[in-house]
Amino acid sequence: MKYLSEYRDGTIGRAIADRIRATATKQWMIMELCGGQTHTIVRQGIDELLSGVVEMIHGPGCPVCVTPLEQIDRAVHLASRPDVILTSFGDMLRVPGSECDLLQVRARGGAIRVVYSPLDAVKMAIDNPDKQVVFFAVGFETTAPANAMAVWRAAQLDVSNFSMLVSHVTVPPAMLAILDAPDNHVQAFLAAGHVCTVMGWEEYEPIAAKYQVPIIVTGFEPVDILEGIWLAVQQLEAGEARVENQYVRSVRRDGNLPARKLVSKIFRVADRKWRGIGEIPGSGLAIREEFADFDAERRFALEDLATNEPAECRSGDVLRGRIKPNECPMFGTACVPDHPMGAPMVSSEGACAAYFNYGRTRIKGTAAPKGVKESV
Amino acid sequence: MTATIPAFACPAPIGVTDRVVLGHGSGGKLSGALLRQHFLPHFQSSALRQLGDGAVVSAGVSQVVVSTDTFVVSPLEFPGGNIGTLAVNGTVNDLAMMGAHPYYLTAAFVIEEGLPLEVLDRIVASMAHAAHVAGVEIVTGDTKVVERGKGDGLFINTTGIGFADSEFRPMPSNVRPGDVVLLSGPIGLHGMTILSTREGLGFESDLASDTAALYPLVDAVKRATDGAVSALRDPTRGGLASALNEIAASSGVGVMIEEASLPIPAAVAGACEMLGLDPLYVANEGNFVAFVPEAYADAALAALQAHPLGANARRIGVAVAEHPSMVVMRTGFGATRIVDLLPGDQLPRIC
Numbered sequence: 088m089k090y091l092s093e094y095r096d097g098t099i100g101r102a103i104a105d106r107i108r109a110t111a112t113k114q115w116m117i118m119e120l121c122g123g124q125t126h127t128i129v130r131q132g133i134d135e136l137l138s139g140v141v142e143m144i145h146g147p148g149c150p151v152c153v154t155p156l157e158q159i160d161r162a163v164h165l166a167s168r169p170d171v172i173l174t175s176f177g178d179m180l181r182v183p184g185s186e187c188d189l190l191q192v193r194a195r196g197g198a199i200r201v202v203y204s205p206l207d208a209v210k211m212a213i214d215n216p217d218k219q220v221v222f223f224a225v226g227f228e229t230t231a232p233a234n235a236m237a238v239w240r241a242a243q244l245d246v247s248n249f250s251m252l253v254s255h256v257t258v259p260p261a262m263l264a265i266l267d268a269p270d271n272h273v274q275a276f277l278a279a280g281h282v283c284t285v286m287g288w289e290e291y292e293p294i295a296a297k298y299q300v301p302i303i304v305t306g307f308e309p310v311d312i313l314e315g316i317w318l319a320v321q322q323l324e325a326g327e328a329r330v331e332n333q334y335v336r337s338v339r340r341d342g343n344l345p346a347r348k349l350v351s352k353i354f355r356v357a358d359r360k361w362r363g364i365g366e367i368p369g370s371g372l373a374i375r376e377e378f379a380d381f382d383a384e385r386r387f388a389l390e391d392l393a394t395n396e397p398a399e400c401r402s403g404d405v406l407r408g409r410i411k412p413n414e415c416p417m418f419g420t421a422c423v424p425d426h427p428m429g430a431p432m433v434s435s436e437g438a439c440a441a442y443f444n445y446g447r448t449r450i451k452g453t454a455a456p457k458g459v460k461e462s463v
Numbered sequence: 464m465t466a467t468i469p470a471f472a473c474p475a476p477i478g479v480t481d482r483v484v485l486g487h488g489s490g491g492k493l494s495g496a497l498l499r500q501h502f503l504p505h506f507q508s509s510a511l512r513q514l515g516d517g518a519v520v521s522a523g524v525s526q527v528v529v530s531t532d533t534f535v536v537s538p539l540e541f542p543g544g545n546i547g548t549l550a551v552n553g554t555v556n557d558l559a560m561m562g563a564h565p566y567y568l569t570a571a572f573v574i575e576e577g578l579p580l581e582v583l584d585r586i587v588a589s590m591a592h593a594a595h596v597a598g599v600e601i602v603t604g605d606t607k608v609v610e611r612g613k614g615d616g617l618f619i620n621t622t623g624i625g626f627a628d629s630e631f632r633p634m635p636s637n638v639r640p641g642d643v644v645l646l647s648g649p650i651g652l653h654g655m656t657i658l659s660t661r662e663g664l665g666f667e668s669d670l671a672s673d674t675a676a677l678y679p680l681v682d683a684v685k686r687a688t689d690g691a692v693s694a695l696r697d698p699t700r701g702g703l704a705s706a707l708n709e710i711a712a713s714s715g716v717g718v719m720i721e722e723a724s725l726p727i728p729a730a731v732a733g734a735c736e737m738l739g740l741d742p743l744y745v746a747n748e749g750n751f752v753a754f755v756p757e758a759y760a761d762a763a764l765a766a767l768q769a770h771p772l773g774a775n776a777r778r779i780g781v782a783v784a785e786h787p788s789m790v791v792m793r794t795g796f797g798a799t800r801i802v803d804l805l806p807g808d809q810l811p812r813i814c
Contacts, residue, residue: 097794097796100795100796101796101797129800130794130800131794131796131798132794132796132798136796136798177739190486190807191482191484193484193485194483194485203738309795424805424806425492425493425806444800445800
């Protein structure tokens with residue numbers, strides 16, 4: 088595809104990898120924040136290409152993966168109500184809640200529709216006036232403008248049967264949580280290009296300065312990621328710690344101002360739980376008081392529906408970069424994409440799914456881990 | 464305030480379901496489980512247990528190949544075809560993948576009350592045209608009408624009968640290490656056409672389904688190789704990845720494919736990129752993979768490319784002794800990754 092194949096060119100990519108190898112005097116630990124980047128890295132074998140000079144630590148940037156069990160249970164609860172049509176992006180449907188996932192609720196008669204845009208959910212509410220239409224608003228800053236637009240549109244058109252179950256999280260507080268952890272090994276970040284397309288990178292500048300970490304705003308194609316790593320390694324070798332923009336074709340320093348304005352009109356900063364990590368103060372978005380009518384948690388009185396995370400799933404350690412997915416004792420045995428224990432095994436951006444689907448631990452040894460072939 | 468929470472009616476543990484879910488129809492692992500756990504224990508037939516695209520049965524001196532398929536698609540009509548063309552081409556292609564020359568079709572229609580007759584007429588006329596092109600005769604049929612709301616407009620079942628040449632019996636279990644994998648045409652066109660025409664998706668494209676009857680191409684490969692084709696498969700539901708996995712599983716060999724060699728049309732790549740789907744798992748209706756011994760590979764490829772339906776045919780990989788029963792792809796960066804069966808349908812991703 089025009090302007091995409093160029094960023095997937097193996098010859099260009101290998102040339103950048105050679106430059107990184109020639110420049111690095113030691114092994115650096117770099118965290119990519121976005122799940123889309125994790126998939127590219129594992130799928131293309133970028134981490135193998137750089138082994139010995141850069142170790143990639145996979146960060147918490149898969150929106151599906153960090154959505155807390157509690158919110159999934161709330162979505163399951165809503166979808167089970169006969170008066171509700173629950174609308175969601177496709178990834179969320181197979182994420183296990185504490186008792187079942189949304190696909191199972193649908194097979195039992197729950198009205199669940201996959202939409203590609205939250206505005207489609209508003210339209211569905213207009214077309215189904217006798218139903219309550221709830222949109223499951225999940226994601227980082229990337230999806231926040233479209234979700235804010237849906238609330239704004241519903242308010243403008245006075246669509247009283249539309250609401251959103253919000254589970255929005257934001258990147259900078261998660262970076263602080265990682266950097267403040269006593270066992271932190273991260274020496275540089277690849278920031279998520281699409282988050283920064285919306286937000287810009289001003290808010291990363293104090294983080295880079297305070298913690299002395301290079302932060303490279305990076306795209307998602309293999310050549311983007313290698314170039315982001317190359318910029319990070321140059322800074323690390325020179326002892327610098329700045330925010331630098333690799334994803335120049337999409338990101339400006341102040342981001343997308345109209346989008347940011349709309350987001351802050353509809354949402355306020357709120358404390359949010361992260362699946363496997365716990366509550367991070369000020370790490371998410373919630374609907375402002377003025378638009379509280381569109382908040383499904385209020386409309387359906389869901390605040391008291393609380394769930395604790397299961398102890399066995401180590402997705403929290405995976406999401407914080409403490410262990411690689413295949414170091415979890417359940418990886419590939421009790422936890423496989425057919426029977427996921429945690430969200431990172433479900434989502435197309437999840438680190439565990441990336442390791443499993445692209446056979447990171449299986450190709451060389453050829454033998455599949457126990458249970459894999461018989462898992463259906 | 465305390466919420467009143469009705470009990471979640473979900474006694475089943477995660478991943479186990481006591482009901483049919485949509486993923487059971489995806490062509491992935493759940494589809495295989497449905498077949499193995501709920502059909503095969505009851506139906507005892509050695510022909511059925513081969514799990515080919517069709518069954519080979521004896522009828523006096525001839526080898527008769529029988530295949531049946533039921534077609535459900537929404538919308539009923541789409542660029543490049545309709546449910547009727549699919550119902551003809553899909554079944555004759557299943558026969559062709561068994562190496563059989565298709566001769567006869569039966570057609571059964573489950574029609575929902577309220578279907579406009581002009582739609583039915585268009586579909587039936589397309590079926591007649593497709594049957595003519597494929598060189599098959601529709602010899603018997605059936606119609607049933609169900610109440611409004613109990614069907615999705617129209618469902619069609621077709622059963623095909625063809626005759627096999629005893630010298631030409633491609634079967635997945637015949638694949639040997641060293642066989643070359645040929646693909647007769649670009650991937651992803653049918654599935655992305657259907658998705659792009661579904662209501663509510665809101666993107667326009669010039670995509671059209673690739674639905675076509677493939678026996679002429681199969682015949683060309685057969686002649687070019689003196690019948691030395693190990694296996695044929697049309698990558699319909701579940702796409703190329705699932706077809707290759709089925710062949711790897713039945714033959715016990717590994718399959719290694721080259722990402723750079725895959726013919727993915729720009730419109731398919733663009734739509735997949737936008738929706739977060741992998742074209743390897745998107746359905747096709749007008750191409751097939753052929754596993755051919757290396758000695759015949761060039762001749763087979765030339766024969767495919769000489770036919771209009773195979774103009775974009777290419778070599779995409781090779782069967783290997785390593786990683787048995789597993790499909791592995793070498794990426795543009797020289798790394799390798801497993802191309803596995805999906806558990807269920809592909810789920811479009813968030814951002």
